[in-house]
Amino acid sequence: MKHDFGSALALMVVPMLAAFAGACGSSNSDSSSSTGGSDAAAGATSSHAGASSRAGASSHAGAGGAQSHGGNTGSGDYLGPTVGSAQPFAALAYSAITAANLSPVTGDLGVSAGAMSKITGFDAATDQKFGSDSLAPNDQRTLLAQQDVTALVGDIDPRACDEDLTDVVGGLTGDVTLHPGVTCMNSFSADVLLNGHVTLDAQNDPNAYFVIRSNLTLTVADGAQVVLANGAQACSVFWRVKKQVTIGKTVQFYGTVIAGTAVSMKSGSTLVGRALAQTAGVSLDANTITIPSDCSHLE
Numbered sequence: 001m002k003h004d005f006g007s008a009l010a011l012m013v014v015p016m017l018a019a020f021a022g023a024c025g026s027s028n029s030d031s032s033s034s035t036g037g038s039d040a041a042a043g044a045t046s047s048h049a050g051a052s053s054r055a056g057a058s059s060h061a062g063a064g065g066a067q068s069h070g071g072n073t074g075s076g077d078y079l080g081p082t083v084g085s086a087q088p089f090a091a092l093a094y095s096a097i098t099a100a101n102l103s104p105v106t107g108d109l110g111v112s113a114g115a116m117s118k119i120t121g122f123d124a125a126t127d128q129k130f131g132s133d134s135l136a137p138n139d140q141r142t143l144l145a146q147q148d149v150t151a152l153v154g155d156i157d158p159r160a161c162d163e164d165l166t167d168v169v170g171g172l173t174g175d176v177t178l179h180p181g182v183t184c185m186n187s188f189s190a191d192v193l194l195n196g197h198v199t200l201d202a203q204n205d206p207n208a209y210f211v212i213r214s215n216l217t218l219t220v221a222d223g224a225q226v227v228l229a230n231g232a233q234a235c236s237v238f239w240r241v242k243k244q245v246t247i248g249k250t251v252q253f254y255g256t257v258i259a260g261t262a263v264s265m266k267s268g269s270t271l272v273g274r275a276l277a278q279t280a281g282v283s284l285d286a287n288t289i290t291i292p293s294d295c296s297h298l299e
Helices: 005-067 142-157
Strands: 087-093 096-100 108-111 171-178 181-185 192-201 210-214 219-220 225-229 237-242 245-247 252-259 263-265 268-278 282-284 289-290
Touching: 087 142, 087 282, 087 289, 096 108, 108 142, 142 237, 142 252, 245 252, 263 268
Parallel strands: 087 108, 087 268, 096 282, 171 192, 181 210, 192 219, 192 225, 210 237, 219 245, 225 252, 237 252, 245 263, 252 268, 263 282, 268 289
Antiparallel strands: none
């Protein structure tokens, strides 16, 4: 019998090759499947990382939003003036601060164009005095504070009038109630007189502020009173007068007084606020000045 070894060998090799090819295909398929799974997992991880990143951005934006309100301790909506570095001063003058009789102050005393010797009549151990000859780091303190007073005036003066008392004869005479915003008395032909009771009614608005603005002088009659009502705060009251402010005897007064020239207080009067004199002095006579405390917004 004749044997055909070539045919037999072919019958053996072909199935082997087919089996080998099948095995390789299965391995490649498994590898591709594994790679695809890894890619999918990576995609899921990337997607999760993206979500975390967005959440982080949102959280950061929230923190930034809170910071955008500055140092306000309330809602941050207060849009009234701020006194800047003049905040700790009960009295800040250009030339001198004098007290004819004992005048307790809660707050600093400073002159921007003179030495500390220009502050006289204040001998209590708690009195803090600053002038052009103060030692570093306080040698520029009053000058910088006075610059912030100038900035304060630059903020106040352009504000539109919410109430215009220009044509009210006598100005603030009798019982007068003022509402939040800017009250203008800019065109009086005579000095503005405050004689009686002026009530500042905040209408329970924590962001309420009061600006009383005059382009002449302000004289507060003996015994007159400023009354804070319905949540009004002394730190939110500003008396901007382009010339001198004179506060008579036994007056109860609230707010930051910004005089273009001088501030003078007669005996027995009290001020919860600040006396700021831009180009002259502050003179006291048995008065009490207390800077506002517990303010609900940045001063």
